[in-house]
Structure formats: C-alpha cells, structure tokens
Amino acid sequence: MADFYLDENLVFLQAAGTREEILREMAENLVKEELVKTSFVTGVIEREKEYPTGLPTSSSLSVAIPHTDIEHVKKDAISIALLKEPVAFRVMGEASMETSVSIIFMLAMQQSHAQLTLLRDLMDFLQNETTLQALYDSKTKEDVVKLIDRKLSLSASKGGDR
Template structure:
C-alpha cells in the first residue's frame, strides 16, 4: 500500500509567532500554498472550517490543533507541523464552548477523504505519547520536527 502522508521540512516551523488562531492558520496554510501542496482556496477554506468544526484538543503536555478542510483544496497530501512561540486559543473539538490553549498545530492537507479516519487515529495515538510531545515541543529546527515524526504515520 502506498504511503499517502509525509513530512516536508520546508513547511514545518519552530516558534511560529501568531496573534491568534486565525493568524496561525493563515500563516501555516499560506506556507503550504507557497510550496504547492494546496490550492489558493485552501487558506480561506481552513479558516472557514475551523469556525464550524473546531480542532483544538487538550493533551497532557500541551493543547494541539488539527486543522483540515475538504480535499478539493489540496494538490498533494502533506502534514505541516508548527510549534508556537506563544500559545493561541482554539475552540475544543469535543465542546466548542471550551477554549484550548494551543502550543502545537498539525495542519492536514488531505487528498483522499477516505484516509481521514485512519490519519486522525494514527495522529491521536502519537499525540498521546508524552515523550514524543516533549521532544516536539523542545525541537530547535524544522528538520528535527520532521525527523521526530517521520515513519510514525503509515497512511
């Protein structure tokens, strides 16, 4: 089975500066666009979807967001990983009335909707690994983020 998702150092970021969740989403999605992974419609689509279907998740080590949108906005599958210099507030995926202070964002550019469930399942399993999360939060380069996550997603 062909592996669908990968990590590209050029779209991973350390200590991204963002004023709020929308600003973070714009910056990360624009980077995915600049490297050809997504279409010009992707940045607005990801922001719009986040309003209706929030993606913030509280974990032991830190809050994490898993923003994604429809496959029609994607050219090639990719997962962008960004740690934030200062946490920003996302709404909780399970209860939109709750805020989650997010320190790390995994932005998903999915080309095949049938992979979504398996991808999210594999990501959730990895995000519960406190040692991995600590290492990701302490990473000093986008290369280190890529190395830490490489081989962990088998979709």
C-alpha cells in the first residue's frame, strides 16, 4: 500500500448538504491542509459530473469514491465523510442510475498506479458489510482513522511527513 496521509482533520462526521456542497467542503479542507492544489476543488467536482463514483454495496450503505487527476495533488491523502443523511450520487459505470450514498472516500493521489492500488483495496473493504457498518457507526474521528488504518494497512496514517 502506498504511503498516504489520513488523520482526524480529514474526517467528517455527520456531514450534511448537497452532493456538491459536501464534495466542495471535503476538497477545500484538503486545500487548507496543503495536501492538494486549489485546482483540486473544481477538478473533483467536475470529474464527478463526468465520471460518477457512486457504488452500491451489498449492505444498505452505498459509498462514493470521488477523485480527480494527479496534477492537482501535492501529497497522497484520503478524506472520509460519514453523511448524516444519504445523498444521491450517480452510479460508477451506470450514469443513468443513482444510489443513496452514506459514506464518501475522497482520494487525492499523485500517481495513477497508487490510485488503482488504493481503489482495489477499498473495493475489498467495501465488500465486508460488518466493517462498512462499523465505519458508518463510528462515534469519533479517531475511531474512523483507526478502523481505516487497521483494515487498509495504511503506512502513513496519523499524518507522517507532509
């Protein structure tokens, strides 16, 4: 697994708003944390319109994995939002369909191959209904970071070198 940044500053509990408002808040937070360029905000919102990332899962919790091109990224990172109420996202590969998303994993990756590795690992993670529910039920940002770190074997969570 590639090194990437994940800490409590990148976790949103009980996030609320429209799809675009939540994506903008998450992306602007990555800018504030100096992990991405300001162009990341528009890049991730526009890419979601063209290439939807909503993923229905085998549980009642659908997820979305928005990301954008590598040139907008300064440091590999992941931001996670647990939504207060599900928000409609168009389904990845089936843009005419929508799914009600409860968890968003926003990826900021500098290299395409690292993005593919993380996406593969996330897909494995998303297949486990118990783990997905445990993530959604997390009460603290620290619990979210610990669960993701444990399940995805992250080598740079808790910040590392920025």
